[in-house]
Amino acid sequence: MTWHVPEDDLRAYAHGELAAPALWSADTHLASCDRCRAALAEAADPVALDAGWERLDAELDVPRPGLLEGLLVRLGVAGHTARLLMAAPVLRRSWLGAVVAVLLLGVAAGHAVRTGESPTLFLALAPLLPLAGVALSYGPALDPTYEMAVVAPMHGFRLLMIRTVAVLTVVLGLNGLATLALPAYGLHSLAWLLPALALTATGLALTPRLGPVLAPSLVGGAWIGLLMLAHAVRAGADVPLAPFTPAGQGVAAVVAALAAGLLFLLRDRFDLFQGRAV
Amino acid sequence: MTPTVSASGIGLRYGGTRALDDVSLRLTGGVTGLLGPNGAGKTTLLRVLATALPADQGAFTVLGHDPSTARGRQEVRRRLGYLPQTPGFHPDFTAFEFVDYVAILKEMTDRGVRHREVRRVLDEVGLADVRGKRMRKLSGGMRQRVALAAALVGDPGFLVLDEPTVGLDPEQRMRFRELIAGAGEGRTVLLSTHQTEDVAMLCHRVLVMAGGRIRFDGTPAELTARAAGRVWSSTERDPGARAGWRTGTGSFRNVGDPPDGADLLEPTLEDGYLLTLDGAGAEVAA
Secondary structure, three states: OOOOOOHHHHHHHHOOOOOOOHHHHHHHHHOOOHHHHHHHHHHOOHHHHHHHHHHHHHHHOOOOOOHHHHHHHHOOOOHHHHHHHHOOHHHOHHHHHHHHHHHHHHHHHHHHOOOOOOOHHHHHHOOHHHHHHHHHOOOOOOOOOHHHHHOOOOOHHHHHHHHHHHHHHHHHHHHHHHHHOOHHHHHHHHOOHHHHHHHHHHHHHHHHHHOOOHHHHHHHHHHHHHHHHHHHHOOOOOOOOHHHOHHHHHHHHHHHHHHHHHHHHOHHHHHOOOOOOO | OOOOEEEEEEEEEEOOEEEEEEEEEEEOOEEEEEEOOOOOOHHHHHHHHOOOOOOOEEEEEEOOEOOOOHHHHHHHHHOEEEEOOOOOOOOOOEHHHHHHHHHHHOOOOOHHHHHHHHHHHHHHOOOHHHOOOEHHHOOHHHHHHHHHHHHHOOOOOEEEEEOOOOOOOHHHHHHHHHHHHHHOOOOEEEEEEOOHHHHHHHOOEEEEEEOOEEEEEEOHHHHHHOOOOOEEEEOOOOOOEEEEEEOOOOOEEEEEOOOOOOEEOOOOHHHHHHHHHHHOOOOOOO
16 A cells, blocks of 8 residues: 555544545545554544544445546535536436437538538537436436425525536537537537527526426427528528528527526526426 | 414416315324325325425415415425425435435535434434445335435424335335334324325324315324214125225125114224215215
8 A cells, every 4th residue: 555644634534624535535545554543543632533433434334426526526516516416317428428429420420521511410419419418407307306306495496507507518518529520610610509508598498487398399499490491591502501600699699698597587486396296 | 382384275276277276274293194086186285385386376384484485485495304206216326325415405515414414314214224225226115215214304394205105015114104103203294195004003183185175184083983884784785885895704895874774884094084085076986
């Protein structure tokens, strides 16, 4: 064993003052290192030592945070917030795998089109991913603990925002990486970003009225319908679809801002059950 | 004694359906049973009292707070325990992690305090030995106890349990009854159930719902007394009975208005419940 708990950390541990994640490292290490346990005994008075053993005993059956949860804590996310994020289905491997697969498809299609054309499939699919991700992290049909969460004192809108930020960070990050795989299109391949924000914010803003399944479904359907319409009226294959032109991007920015404002106004509606039962 | 719940004229409509219709009740300490057929409005009533759904009509307070305001709702939720009809779980969470997650939702952000509370409630429901097991590996009864442990986090003053014994075998049900009885000491518990035995064994008071209305509010003995003189035995099914079935002894047990000279039997709580539903216009299964 090459690493041992530093003396300062041992003293803090003995006095119950060591904070996570150093506390978790110390717990795990002390369970298997005689040398550090002996050092802990010297660093603490007997009463504090007994309390320390009791704490250690309790800690040993507390689950260790997983790789992603531990990473979030190391990045400065509070432990309890990281635990809340771990309950979001969109941070599971199956969902992330699906996102990566869709993006690879879009990127491959982007490489297949002729020079001068727009990577339309990629730009069309990328905004749908955060919309779907946010939808999948919320609601009675998709969050198994939804009903317990609704009646918890933590405001429903706060929980929704924590998960939305996590989804947007992950999915927009992956979208961004996929964009880097399309260097030939320059900034034009970033034209998915504002529509993505507009669709996500609109889907959430409509949720209190339409429900957490219908609202994002309708918004996603409307986006596809809009693209089909734009495709039908565009002048030629070399011209980008209307939503990906500068004017279209401006409209997306306005829609995103308006939907975000509406969402904020409706925030208390997320504190109540969105479903029905008799 | 200040009631834990005081409700007057609560109504709630879904589209054209009146799920709750002029419901008034007062709940104080101990376990109160809520009986009713499917679609009676039990779950809706529990969700309204648990602050998950807003009522369209009427007024009520829970633990002295008005849930129709955001602040009142939050105050109620701080002292509320809620076990939904089908509690969902994250299958990859351990029992400890699941209860820990619910404790975070209950604003317990201090890790040490929270983990002590998680251990306490898991001990209380007798699951200290399996707290490291994944939820997907626990039996249905154990999962239900984990959900009860989650509801008990923070020592709530009002505990709402929506059909917690559904799907449990008799031994698990008996174990669960012990836990509910223990939970009812020093706090108010509202227990929705289809099992009249649950009410007979656990509750000091029972409400019967049908068609969104409260049809009976009294003690289990009073509900049983509704069937006094209205349960009789016969060798054939009595066509005049509201309900009748052949028992293990071969004779028929009939519930309804007995003929003259009928061989009257001692009524049960279930008999009183069936007759109350019958009087409410609900279908009585024979």
